[in-house]
Amino acid sequence: MRGRPIVACLRPDEDDYFVLKPKHSGFFSTTLDALLEYLIVKTLIFTGMAANICVVFTANDAYMRHFHLVVPSDCVASNTAEENIYALEQMSHVLKADTRPSTEILFETLKRGAAEGYQLEKVWHGEN
Numbered sequence: 001m002r003g004r005p006i007v008a009c010l011r012p013d014e015d016d017y018f019v020l021k022p023k024h025s026g027f028f029s030t031t032l033d034a035l036l037e038y039l040i041v042k043t044l045i046f047t048g049m050a051a052n053i054c055v056v057f058t059a060n061d062a063y064m065r066h067f068h069l070v071v072p073s074d075c076v077a078s079n080t081a082e083e084n085i086y087a088l089e090q091m092s093h094v095l096k097a098d099t100r101p102s103t104e105i106l107f108e109t110l111k112r113g114a115a116e117g118y119q120l121e122k123v124w125h126g127e128n
Contacts, residue, residue: 024057033065043068043110046097051076052087059091069097072105 012018019030026032044067046055078084091097
């Protein structure tokens with residue numbers, strides 16, 4: 001299959017945490033809240049599909065829980081470019097998400113924050 005090499009890279013390792021997501025938001029009917037609290041997470045990085053549905057639903061729920069949000073604009077996709085742009089604008093303006101391209105995000109700064117008590121976690125959204 002065409003996407004097999006990418007999927008193989010995304011497969012969780014034995015020591016990775018993962019949460020099964022039954023609906024649009026990663027928080028809805030999952031243990032994500034408890035896991036993030038246990039890990040003392042303060043910042044979430046969102047990538048994946050679909051930015052205008054699953055990513056924005058989960059980002060919204062994360063924002064309401066006072067997480068710092070990072071949504072690299074070159075790491076999310078939607079059905080159309082217009083929907084993707086709109087979703088990114090909404091997450092930037094309404095949810096205060098950092099939506100710069102991944103090449104412009106200073107991940108070392110985020111890691112420094114982790115060393116000061118802020119845990120950094122990745123949340124990836126596959127297709128429903």
